[in-house]
Amino acid sequence: MSGRNDLSELNLTDNLFEWYSYKGNYDDVVVSTRARLVRNLADFPFPQKIKTEDAVRVQTLVFDAFSKKADFYQTNSIPSLMTLGFNLFMERGMIKESVNNAPAGGIVQCLDGNKSNMGFIATVNDRDHIRISCTNAGLDIEGAYKKCHEVDLELQQYLQFAASTEYGYLTSNIKDSGTGLKLSAMVHLPSTAFLEQLPTLVEALQKKNIELKYGFGPNSDSKSGFSAGTFFIASTTISSIGNEAEQRTLFAEAINFIIQTELENRRIIIENHMTRAKDIIFKCFAGTKIGYLCTRGEALSIVSGLRWGLNLGLFNNLTYHQIMSIYYRVQDAKLKFILSNGKFSFPQDIANDRALQEQYMRMKLIRNTFEHIQVCE
Structure with a gap:
C-alpha cells in the first residue's frame, strides 16, 4: 500500500x-459535471x-x-x-x-x-x-x-x-x-418533467448519442414523468467516435440543449402554470418547517422543491449549492458518522431506535439550514 x-x-x-458546496456555472440546471x-x-x-x-x-x-x-x-x-x-x-x-x-x-x-x-x-x-x-x-x-x-x-x-x-x-x-472517456452531468429538470416533455427530450438526446437516466431512481407513482426529485444523469454512450476534444465539444452542445430546453419550459410555467407549480413547491417548503422525522426520499423531495422554487423566483436568501450541500450531508452514512461522534438528546420514545434517530437528525439539520429562507410571491 x-x-x-x-x-x-x-x-x-x-x-x-x-x-x-461550491457554486458552479449554470447551477440552476446543472448540478455537477x-x-x-x-x-x-x-x-x-x-x-x-x-x-x-x-x-x-x-x-x-x-x-x-x-x-x-x-x-x-x-x-x-x-x-x-x-x-x-x-x-x-x-x-x-x-x-x-x-x-x-x-x-x-x-x-x-x-x-x-x-x-x-x-x-x-x-x-x-x-x-x-x-x-x-x-x-x-x-x-x-x-x-x-x-x-x-x-x-x-x-x-x-x-x-x-x-x-x-x-x-x-x-x-x-x-x-x-x-478514448476511454465518458462524460456525464447531473441535471435538475423539474419544469421539463412537469410539462411532460421528458420523452421528447430523451428522443432528441439519443440522436446525439447521449443517454438520460434517473439520477436517484424513478418514482413510479408519478404520472407527470417526475423522477425522485426530477434529477437526471445525462451521459455519453460511446467513446470510439472522434477524439477527446471532439467528444467534449459534442457533449457540451448536448448539455447546452438540455439547459435551453429547461429554461424554455420554465418560461412556459411562469406564464401559464404558476398556481400548480407553487402548490408543489410550497408543500415541499412546508417540509422544512414542520414535522420531526424525515426520510431520505422526503429530503430529496424538499431539495427538488426548493431548487425549483429558486428557479421560479419564489425564494430569497437561498443558493443552489446550499441546497445540494445539505442534501449530501443528510445521507445515511453521513448521519451515522455524526451520531457516532457526538452526544445528542432525543425524545424518549426513540432513544433506542437508531433508524428514527437518523430521521430526527436529518429533519433537524434541514430545518436549521433553511430557517432563514424568505418567500417572494
Whole structure:
C-alpha cells in the first residue's frame, strides 16, 4: 500500500472534497459535471478474468505509480476501507458498489488542498484496472476533464496501458474503447418533467448519442414523468467516435440543449402554470418547517422543491449549492458518522431506535439550514 492511507471515518470525512458546496456555472440546471477515463494495463487480463495474484500485482503497480506524488494521493485497498467510509464515497457518487467485489480492489483519493472543488477519485480493478474520475460543481466539462487528463499523463510515465492503433485504449466494455472517456452531468429538470416533455427530450438526446437516466431512481407513482426529485444523469454512450476534444465539444452542445430546453419550459410555467407549480413547491417548503422525522426520499423531495422554487423566483436568501450541500450531508452514512461522534438528546420514545434517530437528525439539520429562507410571491 502506498501514499497516505488513513481512511478512518474522521479522516475520510475531513478530506472528502465536497464539490457540492461550491457554486458552479449554470447551477440552476446543472448540478455537477463528471469526467471519467478508463485505462487497463498491458499484458494483464481484465478484472473479470484475472487471477488473484495478477490482480494484486495490478493494484501494486497502480498504487506505486500514484505514490510518486505521495503528498497528493491517498491509496487504500477495499478490505482496509471501513464500511462507513465506503458508504460515504458511495453516497457522494464517487464509487459504485461493484468495487466492493473487485479482485484486489482499491481506491485512490486526491488530497491536494489547492483543488478542493474537485471530487477526484480513481478505482482499481473495478471492471477495468484503472478508472479515473473527477466531479466538479455546475457545468465544468473542461475542468473535470483536465484533472483526469493530468493524472492520466502522470500514470503513463510509469505504467504501460493496453491500446491499439485501430481501437485506441482497450477496455472491458467495448463502448468505452477508443478514448476511454465518458462524460456525464447531473441535471435538475423539474419544469421539463412537469410539462411532460421528458420523452421528447430523451428522443432528441439519443440522436446525439447521449443517454438520460434517473439520477436517484424513478418514482413510479408519478404520472407527470417526475423522477425522485426530477434529477437526471445525462451521459455519453460511446467513446470510439472522434477524439477527446471532439467528444467534449459534442457533449457540451448536448448539455447546452438540455439547459435551453429547461429554461424554455420554465418560461412556459411562469406564464401559464404558476398556481400548480407553487402548490408543489410550497408543500415541499412546508417540509422544512414542520414535522420531526424525515426520510431520505422526503429530503430529496424538499431539495427538488426548493431548487425549483429558486428557479421560479419564489425564494430569497437561498443558493443552489446550499441546497445540494445539505442534501449530501443528510445521507445515511453521513448521519451515522455524526451520531457516532457526538452526544445528542432525543425524545424518549426513540432513544433506542437508531433508524428514527437518523430521521430526527436529518429533519433537524434541514430545518436549521433553511430557517432563514424568505418567500417572494
